[in-house]
Amino acid sequence: MTYEATRARVETYFDRTATRTWERLTSDAPVSRIRETVRRGRDEMRARILSRLPQDLRGARVLDAGCGAGQMTAALAARGADVAAVDISPALIGIARRRLPEDHRARVQFVAGDMLDPDLGSFDHVVAMDSLIYYDATDIGAALTGLTKRARGKIVFTVAPRTPVLMAMWYAGKLFPRSDRSPVMVPHAPERLAEQLAGIGRLRDLGRTHVGFYISQALEMSG
Incomplete structure (x- = not known):
């Protein structure tokens, strides 16, 4: 599937199918026990990513790529950054x-x-x-190739790690109810991804966050 086709599927999900789900998940509203683990996992991953950036970002311009409901954007702005908060979903931008x-x-x-x-x-x-x-490794590589040409400092991102636990939950469809299930994630082994992206830059493994039903791997690309 092409980058454009995958992007369209993601837009449909976040802008039409599950806007209310993600609005609630990213708020302080009560949620199910499953979604509570996703919320806590996302909070932990956000902190992990932010730890890679300076505490004082005054004068820095930062791209929040896929900003969603804006929690990362708010944290970056609180550090003084000028933030370009971009998301495919106009509803989440709102x-x-x-x-x-x-x-x-x-x-x-x-x-x-x-x-x-x-x-x-x-x-x-x-x-x-x-x-x-x-996205698959080819699309991630194309994304990072473009971003490295436009980023003077760090590019910190996440992928879905290839783990038995994540794959079992994914195939069982337990992450969200059928009515608003997420688009299919593409799992990656960090070591293999580093090999595939070696021509772009050095990929550093920043560690994995696993809280209940949330599992994500943080990576950093440097030239």
């Missing part, structure tokens, strides 16, 4: 914009569209939390 604290709004540019669009310009850092998990 949620992120409404939730952003007033005192951060001057530092954030929200864009509904392709997170890889070169017209977004250049950046000091790029973060892509759980927004490349639906």
